[in-house]
Amino acid sequence: MVGSGVLALRASGLVVSALRAALAPRPGAHSVDEPERIGSRFRRAPDVTPEDVRRLAGALALRLADAEARFAALEPSVGEQVVAEVAVLLRGPVTMDDVQRALGDPGRLRLMLSARNAPTGRPSLGNDAEELFDALADVCCRQLVEHFTTAPWYTVRTVTEISRAVGELHDRIPDPEAADQEFAERYMTGLRDQLDRAEVLGVVEIQQASSYRLSTAYVNLDVGTVTQTQPRDPHALTLTQRLVRRPTWENLASNWAFAAGLPSWHSVLSPSGRAVLEGPAGAGKTSLLRRLAVGLIDARSQQQPPVVVPFFLQVRRLYRDERLCLPAVDDFVRESGSTLGSAQPPGWADRVLRSGHAVVLVDGLDELPQPCHDEALAWLQQVCRDYPHATYILSSRPRVLTDAHRRSLDEAGFASIALRPMNRAQVAEFVTRWHDTHTAYGADSREQIIRSGEDLNRLLDTRRDLARLATSPLLCALICALHRATDQALPEGRVGLYQAAMTMMLGSREQASKVPAAHHLRLSPPQQEALLSALAWWMTMNGRRDIPRTVAEARVQEVLPLVRFPDRDDQSPPTAAEVLRHLEQRSGLLHEPQIDLLEFSHASFQDYLAAGAALGGDHLDHILVHTWDPRYHDVLIMAVGRAQSRPRDQRHLLDGLITRAREGDGDQSGDARRLWLLAAAAIADLDLVSPDHRQAVHEATRALIPPNTHFDAxxxxxxxxxxxxxxxxxxxxxxxxxxxxxxxxxxxxxxQSDAAIPLFSALRHHTSHDIRHLLAQAWTSVADSDRYWRDVLCHVRIDDLAIVLPDFALIRRPQIRDRIRTLFLPDEVREIPVSDLAAASHLTTLLLDAGNTDLSGLVELPRVTSLLFRGAAPVDMDALAKLKNLRELRLTAPAQADISALASLTSLTTLKLHGTAVSDLRPLTGLTNLASLDIAATRVTDVGPLAALTSLVQLDLAATEVADVDALAGLIRLTHLSLHATGVADVSALSGLKELTSLRLGGTAITDVSPLAGLTRLSHLDLGVTQVSDLSPLTRVPRLRDLNLHRAPTSDVHSLALLTRLTRLDLSHTLVTDLRPLAELASLEGLFLAGLPVQDVRPLAALTNLTQLDLEGTEVSDVGSLAALTNLTLLNLAHTPVAQLGQLGALPELEVDITGTPLSMS
Structure with a gap:
């Protein structure tokens, strides 16, 4: 049971505050089993303050008391004293520097902080209290270490700190032997030239384009952590221990061509310095490892000996004569491709590995036969145990490693890292660099080649079929080469693009490959396509993106009888397994993501080949039956495109698609619209298609593209x-x-797709507020927020928009921050980031959600003059009272009743208290600068205090219990006043408000509007649901443009004939039976007559400016006279006896609601 001392601690507001601000635990140094949150949930401060330490000590004291009864039994004062003493012992600020100097050791950290903070002569606390003191100090230090090791900047900071330590220790390290230095230089110079060249097989249409220098063309590739482990191998050292003797890692960032990706790369190395790099074929695994090796070699000019030495071991080189030949460390030089293996000083590789100055790059585990994987991994793990100081990176295709392999590597400290597909920015950089490397080739000038790259990048922005293909370095290089090979005239449309890509891949990869092929296994492009199409069709038929190897061999076997091989008496025909393996190795289109499972390197290649198989195998009806399935959409589109030379097949496909679309017309499910749009996509970029199909699709989709309503969208x-x-x-x-x-x-x-960014970009030139508002909102609909800013929003005016950041960290970027005037802080941002917002030089308005409860920091934002709160949580009024610069304030919390603190905000010009529980307006009497006040839907009954607010221009009292408005008589500046749904019955006090332009009295009890007769500026008047029947006083309000009499008991509208400026009139559900007086209102654009007992609408024929007419529920049956209203766009005839539209049907822009009518088109 917890003692009273601990109960006192539990009751303290300090502990409660710390618990509320706690972060969810994240993997760190694992110093504790249950990490305690320190500081804010969403903004991690760089240092731990004394207040943070005191909160931490309080929270952990509770844990210790709950765990041990003797601590719980301590007196309250003793418990509080222990917490205070520990807070003094460890008081901050505790910084990352402190944890680094302690080498992440909680015990060292305590000794350091004790030496710095502990007062001399600390009084004894008693046995149990002293034990609590020691235990609490220890666990606090463990929590502090855990807190800093989970910080996002920990890894880079650790490497930086280590680099400094290395610099200090380097002078103590004796120079290696001269022979070792000389050989290292010779080895790395030769290795660099060999590794700094990448080749893309299959692009020999431009011989020079098939290879390029990585140091120029390489772009940063993003990696994501799949698993991140602590080194469990007892021989595996921590990152600090491994790098402590390396003087150069800090310098690598400035020397590697992909320095911008340093945080991503460090995630590969941390925390154990051992990683498995995974990615599909062509994703750039080998290029990344090559570039790392080249970067390490290039960095040697900034290093003092001994330098970091890379060993680049390609696994496929280790498999010779049908067996795995694993090298000893003395063979690492030779296996890295150097010819200097025999020239190395004895034991050189051993010394480099033992010193920790080696990076062992093992490339392509997946290229070994599966039975060799166990042996290869066992060898690698033994090398790791023998040389624990080195760094090891292993690359493989996804899912090649079994669960047992992963467990083994995990125990050895290997983190699993996945290469992500290239984003648009990386593709653009790749294209630029690729063209830059080829400026020395061919007859084209440098300017022409650079311009070619710029043109290709523009195409990638506008052609989704092209951008969708560019996801890996291999495919990007293919597109670049194809772009040059076609003289910058890439085929239009996806079918032409993939046809050209397939021709290049299948037609040239065989001769580009350096691996010799058996003569009887040379396959022509048509043969390869036929075999691959059989696999693609099986995968599509079965709704899969992969195919088991045994099934693939069976499909190949079905096609083999059609394949002609050279006649060789001394060789038997190849087996299906041999042919399948040949397709894997040579086509570049097929790869094995995991054991005995094959898939295409890009899904679009599968769809293209499946479309060809469907055409060749008479499977068109199968495609048509599955038009509802999104997995068949691209297959159908490509089948229609590939059938341009087969008009009968193309007609069959389009006839079937259009027939199904027509059968579904009128169906509210949207299936017909989807099919029409699918047909439009299928013929969009075709050169050959029958005119009747093109016309049918065009007519059906003309109203859908582009969208004109929310329903269309x-x-x-x-x-x-x-x-x-x-x-x-x-x-x-x-x-x-x-x-x-x-x-x-x-x-x-x-x-919700990044593929929409080019579309957003194409519309960014529209300047209307609504469109710019939508573009700002769309920022959160894409994943690549950086690209969206770069391609869209940085070209859009946003200073008058409320901006919602997809990632609040973006506020730290000056190019974004300095353009924002109004910023929305969502509920997730619990603590307002004052320092970040203070740097936003143009920020004036904050829109705050209910979760932003701590407003104390707002006083540090003097430029913020508008605060708009939304949500149900009451606001800290005391904090608001300190914001003397506020000019606009909006509160919406239903429970907000006390506004006395607002009396000090004398600069306010706009105040919105809509929907709050405010009833007393006296605190507002001093706010004489108020120009706009919204107290609608509050509990206000007395508006007397408003008499002092003579600057008011807009006042909203709607939905209150106000009945007496005499106090408003002196507010002569009012232009907008709403008394809607109040208890007001007499508006005599309003007769002197000569500036009024808008007055809402709907839902009140007024019967007499004669006091309004002198309001000559009034243009908008709402008298709906009142008891007003006499409209004659309104003849003296000549500027009326909008009049609402909905459900008023008026029957005579003759007096309205004088209101010739009216553009909108609502007489719905009144007692009007004669429409003839309305014929004089030639300016009317909107007329609403729903529910009137009228039959004759001929008087309305004179209202030629009408665009909207509502006759719902009337007795009108003949609307022929309305054909004269040529500007009419909306006509509501719902629930009328109208049976014919007559000439109205000829009005091209007219939309008619005929719900519940017996209407038949004439």
């Missing part, structure tokens, strides 16, 4: 991502109106 998004191609093509050939652009952006946003 939603329908397009539901159809699938392929609509981005249709929208992009339309934008390239047509200028969208603002309305069309608005709904196009909604469609793209709903798709």
């Amino acid at each position: 939603a329908s397009l998004a539901e159809a699938g991502e392929f609509v981005l191609d249709l929208l992009g093509d339309h934008i390239r050939h047509h200028e969208l109106t603002d309305s069309q652009a608005f709904f196009t952006i909604i469609t793209a946003t709903d798709l």
